[in-house]
Amino acid sequence: MQNDDKIYISYNQVHKLTKEAVERYRINEIYKPDLMIAIGGGGFIPARILRTFLKRQSGQNIPIQAIGLSLYEDLVTSDPDIIGTQVIKTQWLQFGPSYTDICPLLGKNILIVDEVDDTRTTLAYAVQELLKDIEEEKLKFIETNSAGTPIPETKLAIFVLHNKKKEKRMELPDPSIVNEGRYFAAKETPDKWLVYPWEANDIDEHTTKSSLQENNE
Ligand code: 5GP
Numbered sequence: 001m002q003n004d005d006k007i008y009i010s011y012n013q014v015h016k017l018t019k020e021a022v023e024r025y026r027i028n029e030i031y032k033p034d035l036m037i038a039i040g041g042g043g044f045i046p047a048r049i050l051r052t053f054l055k056r057q058s059g060q061n062i063p064i065q066a067i068g069l070s071l072y073e074d075l076v077t078s079d080p081d082i083i084g085t086q087v088i089k090t091q092w093l094q095f096g097p098s099y100t101d102i103c104p105l106l107g108k109n110i111l112i113v114d115e116v117d118d119t120r121t122t123l124a125y126a127v128q129e130l131l132k133d134i135e136e137e138k139l140k141f142i143e144t145n146s147a148g149t150p151i152p153e154t155k156l157a158i159f160v161l162h163n164k165k166k167e168k169r170m171e172l173p174d175p176s177i178v179n180e181g182r183y184f185a186a187k188e189t190p191d192k193w194l195v196y197p198w199e200a201n202d203i204d205e206h207t208t209k210s211s212l213q214e215n216n217e
Contacts (some may be wrong), residue, residue, distance in 0.1 A: 007189060009161075010210035011197045015049055017161055021186035022053040031157055031182060033062055033111040035104075039126055040068045040091065042115035045198055046161050050113060065093050069122050087125040093133065102144065103137040105130070107152025116194055117163045117185065124170035127156060131173060157182035166191040 022028065033054060038047035047064050054062050068091030095104045112126055134154050141151055156174055163185035177183050200206035 006193045006195050008195050008206055008210040008213055009197060010207050010214075013210065013214070014046065014161060014197065017186040018046060018049045019053050021159070021184055022050070025181075025184045027111075027159075027184065028053075028055050031111070031155075031184075032057075032109055033157065034108040036062055036064045036111045036113050037093070037126070037130070038064050038066050039112065039114040039122060040066050041198075042196065043113040046115055046159070047113040050111075050159060065095075067092055067126065069126060071121060087122055089129070092129075103141050105134050106137045106141055106154055109155045109157065111157045111159055113159045115161050115196060117158075117160045117168075118166075120168035120170045120172070123158060123160075124172055127158075127177070128173045130156060155182065157184065159184045159186075161186045162189045162194055163187070164189055164191045 025031070027033065034056075036047050036050065036054075038044050044066065051062055051064065056062055068089065070088050070090055071086070093105075095101075110130070112123065112130070114123060114126075117123055138151050141149075156177055158172075158177055165188050172178060172183075195206070197203060197206055197210075
């Protein structure tokens with residue numbers, strides 16, 4: 001089989017990596033997320049697997065909100081500062097009628113989930129937009145509560161399957177995510193293209209390539 005310098009990731013690897021990361025970072029014991037926000041499409045399957053290993057004290061499943069973000073790479077320009085740095089929202093948070101809370105983000109531990117942190121542009125944008133929503137909720141909270149009521153603290157965290165070891169184009173607008181140990185990367189990888197199983201045309205060939213690479217590691 002040809003070595004094409006890509007890294008093939010199997011479903012089993014995704015599952016095991018996720019489980020190991022939850023244990024290694026002690027996410028259930030220390031961070032204890034209340035809500036996951038999965039960035040689509042790559043964050044959807046990891047978020048669902050993650051939910052299998054995350055436990056809530058109440059025994060209920062951790063809700064997953066889906067958001068859609070795309071790197072807008074089709075700009076007709078060759079300016080490297082512009083290409084790939086624009087993110088567009090294709091879908092945003094939507095809390096259904098079962099959410100009676102008028103401030104559904106406030107006071108929550110919110111775990112943002114994506115498959116890979118490459119240039120960090122997408123994650124930085126997601127954090128920036130969530131911080132705006134949280135600020136709006138703070139204003140609502142102040143309006144609807146008596147003066148001096150402490151505003152519940154919201155803590156954002158990030159979970160990715162893979163973090164590419166490289167200089168990032170963007171920094172996270174909430175530095176406490178990294179500084180306070182709420183950046184959870186299941187695995188650090190070299191700056192190579194990762195091929196995920198949900199992208200495979202031929203899943204048998206993909207899985208074979210993945211296990212050959214694993215055996216040669
Ligand atoms: P960013 O550069 O903003 O960190 O990553 C943007 C998006 O590009 C990721 O969410 C992911 O969908 C995609 N991406 C970046 N690197 C890879 C990769 O190695 N493999 C795959 N399949 N997608 C990638």
